[in-house]
Structures are given as C-alpha cells and as structure tokens.
Amino acid sequence: MAEITDKSLVLGIDVGGQSSKLGVVDARGEILVQSVISSLQTDIDSYITDLTDAINDLIGKVGGTSKIRGIGIGAPNGNYYKGTIEYAPNLKWCYDSSGKPQVIQFAKMISSRVGVPVTVTNDANAAGIGEMTYGIAKGMKNFIMITLGTGVGSGIVIDGKMVYGHDGFAGELGHTIAVKDGRKCNCGLRGCLETYCSAIGVSRTVTEVLANSDKPSILRDLDQTKPISSYEVFKAAEQGDELAKEIFKITGELMGTAFADFIKFSAPEAIVLFGGLAKAGKYLDEHIIRSMNENQLPIWKNKVKLLHSTLKDSDAAILGASALAWEL
C-alpha cells in the first residue's frame, strides 16, 4: 500500500436495492477498507444516518477526511448532473409515507454531513466506468454495460465517454419493452426487460415454467414459498435438469433479442454483463448469443462480443463510483 497523503484517496459507494456497499480506494484502484449496510430503510433520514455512520467509520480507519478527495456514488436513477436520486422504484426511501416519489438531494445531503465533495451517477454507469478503468472493457471506446441484479441496469459508453443524455438519466435499458403487454414492472410499465432478466424476473419465470409444465424437476423439491434464485436454477442445470435449462433459454432469448436492438442504436464493440445471473455461464450465454445474432442486421451478425465482467461483484461498482470522485 502506498503512503496515504492528503486527498490521495477516494470513497466509492454502490447503492443497491437490498444493500449499499462502501469502499475507500487508492489511486491504483486498490480497495483499502470496505463495508456494507442495508438499503431497506423506509425513510430517507434513517438511510442517510446509517450511510453517513458507515462512511465516517471507513474514513476514520484511513486517517480522517483530510485523506479523502471525494465520494463517488452509483445509485439507481442517480443523476450525474443534479446529484439527485429520484423515481427509483427499488428504493423505498425514494417515496414518502403516502407512496409519492421524492427527489432526494443525495449528493448535498451526504456532502453537508461528511464534509467532502460528493458526486452521484446511475449504479450501472458506475459499474461501466469501473469496467472501463480496471476491468474487461479497459481501452474499449464503445460498449454497453448491462448489470443483472435486483433490477437490470445499463451504462452506455460511446467514444470513451459515459452517455448521460439531456437530463443525466440516459441508459435505462432495463425498462425497454421486452414483451408487449408482459409482466408488470415496479416502474409502472408492462413487459420491461427487467421483469424477465433480473434476479426477481428469473424467479418469476421459474414459477411460470413449473406451473405450466408437468415435467419432473429438481426445482420442484425446493421451498416454493420463497423465490427460487438463479443460482439454484444454475445448480439444477448443472445436474442436467431440463426445466432449469428451459428457464435459462427463455431468459437468454429475451436478453439476446433486446441486446440486438441495443446494438442497432450505438454499434458497440461489446456488451459487458455483470451480476449474479451472468454467472449462469454457458446455460445462458448460448441463448443470448444465438438470439442476439438471429435478430441482427447483416452488418453486425456475429461481430459484437458478449463479455463478462472480470471484476469481483462488489468491487466493480465501488471502483466505478470511486473513479468518478477523482474528477472532483
């Protein structure tokens, strides 16, 4: 570890639907200390209190705020231009007690309490920046990052720059419509890609596939009162379970079809996948790749790479978010 001089470190925070991950990062991209808190608080004050406690705890461990150049945050619907989080359906504390969406002045709230500058972006954008700076997309100028977590997020890099768009919200590809009049999504729409290809989406597919078939399956032996995870489906597929493979086929085909259309937009060199579901590997990938090419124009058929993140799950988003803070 290099000597910690003043302002030589940054702090990255990945705000997820279930938990928020924090880490202090040095200039070489090494995460020196890290921690995790819950994101399930129902009001913003409780969440901000828990988060600033965790931030101060980490900062204390590396020698105090004088060492910290800034804090970079990746959060669902995080707005790079305004430093806000708004309309994030997977975060309860983005809504008041009557369910009305609130604009959370996230950067300001944390900056005023911790006393260092703060910048915010979409969690998937942060993962994309992490991948471009330290991961598989290093040196790549045009790629689309797809994060498969509680939801499906995306970060679009064009000419080496993250796309923020007119208002700072660009890259909500998880809410493009994968199935017309399909499953109801938290965002209010129907058939969003996220309702099929997120962790929750796959669990919904498991329920559907088991209900619509009378084939035997290892998955039927699992506790049906709680959602079956993509990891459990993966384990079943590894044992040759036909219904488990069918679930990845359905999921992969929807992803590939969606990716084919994303490619028609920005003509990327690669699609980079990140997150738990991406680990289903061959069971998912063969269907994504086939469907991505079947639905593609001749100019891009079999030309766009499907890659997997090379960063550890928790590291990618922390590193990406922290990379933003170097620019502060």
Place this chain on the structure above:
Amino acid sequence: MAEITDKSLVLGIDVGGQSSKLGVVDARGEILVQSVISSLQTDIDSYITDLTDAINDLIGKVGGTSKIRGIGIGAPNGNYYKGTIEYAPNLKWCYDSSGKPQVIQFAKMISSRVGVPVTVTNDANAAGIGEMTYGIAKGMKNFIMITLGTGVGSGIVIDGKMVYGHDGFAGELGHTIAVKDGRKCNCGLRGCLETYCSAIGVSRTVTEVLANSDKPSILRDLDQTKPISSYEVFKAAEQGDELAKEIFKITGELMGTAFADFIKFSAPEAIVLFGGLAKAGKYLDEHIIRSMNENQLPIWKNKVKLLHSTLKDSDAAILGASALAWEL
C-alpha cells in the same frame, strides 16, 4: 450570393432508394444549384457514371473543381469511417447479379473520378447534421433524428456529436423490432419498425386495414393495383375517413412505442421527424405522443419533445451531407 473564391463551396449528395439529390452549397448554407438523378440502376458502374456526370455538371455551373472544397454524401448504410456503402437493402447496385452483397468503395470511386475529396455517412445522419446546423435542432446537444422515407432512418446526436459507434454504422433504429414475428423486412429480419412506418410500411398497413374491415372508405375507390401513399391516406383523413384515421393510429402507436424505448437509451431533448409521412401532422402526432408517453418511465413522461424538421425535404439531406464536407 457571396463571391465564389477557390474552395469556398461544398457539394452535398443525398442518396435515396428512389433518387439521388445533389446540390452545391456555400458557407452560409445556401444551395446555389441542384439536380436529381435516379438511384434505381441495377449495377454500380451505371449508377456511378450517372452520378459523376451529374456532379461534374453542377461543378461546371459554379466554375469548376477549383471552387469545391469537397463532397459530402449521405447514403443508406454509408460508413463514415470507411467511406463505403454496404448491405443497403434498398439499393439494387449494392448487390451483384447473383444477389450477393458488395462493399461499395463509394468515397474512393467518386473522389478518383471527380478529383475532389469525398466523405460519406448514413443518409439519416446527414439529415441530422443538417437539422443541427440549419434547422429545428440548431443548438440542441441531444436529439434523435428519424427520417421517414422509403425506409426509416435515424441519426443520434449525443453531446452535440453524431454517434457513429465502433464501426461507423450506429443508428439503425428503423430496424429495431416493433412487432415480434411481424412483417418481413428487406434486411432479412421480421417486424422491423421500417416495415410499418416507412412509406412502403404505411401502404402495407392500408392493404391490411382495408382487407380486415368492411367499413366504407374513400381509400377503397383508389386504384388498388398500386401502393396507396401516406399522402392519399392523409387526404382521406382530412375528409373524415375513419379507416384513414385508423391507419395513422396504428402507425403512430408503433412509432410512439419505439420512440419511448429510444429515449430510454440516450435521454434526448427531442425526437425530430423528417420526411413525407411526418406531414400527416395531427393524425399521426397525437398517437405518437400518447403512445410515447404511455410507454415511458416517470422521469421522461411528457418531457421529451416531438419536433418536425423545418428544412425543405430535399434541402435537409443535401445541407447535412454538404456540412460534412467542410471538415475535409
């Protein structure tokens, strides 16, 4: 008109599926002379001969090649990086006599015959550059240009720059899938937006709607042996024809649904429409706007503008293509 000094003019060419439009443009964006040739030749040599004859004719009228800084060309699947046209299904001369696609070295072929530098881009990109330089998108940093002609083209502007992507082909939004397993497209896919919302697409919808309904319609009185144009549908709608309005409803809803997903990609300030069909005005727009917002995330609902080109049909693409040539 300002005095024509050496290299003070550019020549813009819009290569369309039916015809190619040429114009010599001065630094103030005035088209000094222009002409039109057919694009329907079946072999590339005939087309290039006709085109270079037309170019030389126009250049002669303004005082010879010494006056021309360069030629900018907008063409279907025109590649900005390589100066080529390839896999353009609406251009017969892009395929050899056996129907095999050819890579046309378009910039090189014209440059070597005319003796001035040549640059090529997608026809819709050229229209977008024209709109950004001289039209309704002047000063706008983030917008999506949609051209409604023989096909449906698109040019995506992010942070004031045209998006070309990894390979120079970015922005093929006319071939995103609007209807799963829908109409067969020239590109080989099914259900492309272009098969519903281009001039030809609307004619196909007319045929379907007339066949599937027994309601009376002015459109039934037209010659059914040739395609019915969107202008004829517009005239019928103006006379209160219910089936004509239904045709615009179907077309507008498909466009609005597609635009909603495009917005989720790059968060533009506006979608800018250009081309014959766009002139259906209120009959089309009300359905585009409604459907664009019904299929939108809360962050963009009722926030993204639908605009119409303010440039004359032939001018936009010529001006856009010519604007490229100033950079030569």
